[in-house]
Amino acid sequence: MYNIIFITHNKHKFEEAYEKAKLFNINLQWINLEYEEIQDDSLEEIARSSCLKILELRPDLKDKSFFVEDAGLFINCLRGFPGPYSAYVFRTIGNWGILKLLHDVPDNERSAFFKSVIAYYHSGKIELFSGVIQGKIIKSLKGSQGFGFDPIFLPAGSNKTFAQMNKESKNLKGHRGKSLQELFTSLSKPPSSLKDR
Incomplete structure (x- = not known):
């Protein structure tokens, strides 16, 4: 069994990841750690920088396997806004x-996408x-599940917003579920240098 730590102060993110990890026989642990994120237009750079910042704050983790996750909602008619600034914009x-902001924007111009990036630290790399x-921004809030922009985002091919889906459905169809799937699948491929020893 793999032992991995998810470092986030967002309990909802951990709960989503924990459910997914069980499917891969991964023991997922949670560290609730506040740290300052860099401001950048790239989710990849933010996630990578967060790993390095955590290692500065918690040098005891350098021999462990852990990951951070950053996500953003990118609205095409707003040139990708709020993107990497989604958490701040939501707050x-x-x-x-x-x-x-989208009050006068017609239905066919409300396309958007959610993107999730995981930075996984192990063995010094x-x-x-x-x-x-992909999906679109609907015209009113629908649903009470989930968090953040879930009530206004309708995934392509679905008649339910993320906030109308249960955790299992969101994990299967969502952006975070997809990035977690990539990470956990890579860990389950033997032989793997990613294995937590």
């Missing part, structure tokens, strides 16, 4: 603020894994 203007889900 400041929320779902209603996004809907207000960092590997990146990502997942993307």
Whole structure:
């Protein structure tokens, strides 16, 4: 069994990852650690930098396997906004603020995508894994599950927002579920240098 640590202060993210990890016989542990993220237009750079920052704060983790995850909502008619700044934008203007920005935007121009990037640290190196889900921003909030922008994002090919899906469905169809799938699949391929010894 692999032992991996997910470092996040977001309990909802850990719960999603924990359910997925069980399917791969992975023992996922949680460290709730606050750290300062860099401001960058690239989720990949933010995630990679976060791993390095964590190693500065917690040098005891250099012999462990851990990962961080960063995600963003990219709205095409807003040139990718809020993108890497999604958490800040959600805290400041929320779902209603996004809907207000898109008030006069017709249905066929409301396309968007969620992207998740995982930076996985092990054996002194960092590997990146990502997942993307295409969809659109609907005109009102729907559903009470999930968190963040889930109530306004309708995945392509679905008639339910992320906030209308249970955890299992969101894990299967969502961007974070896809990046976790990439990471956990890579860990289950023998022989693997990623194995936590």
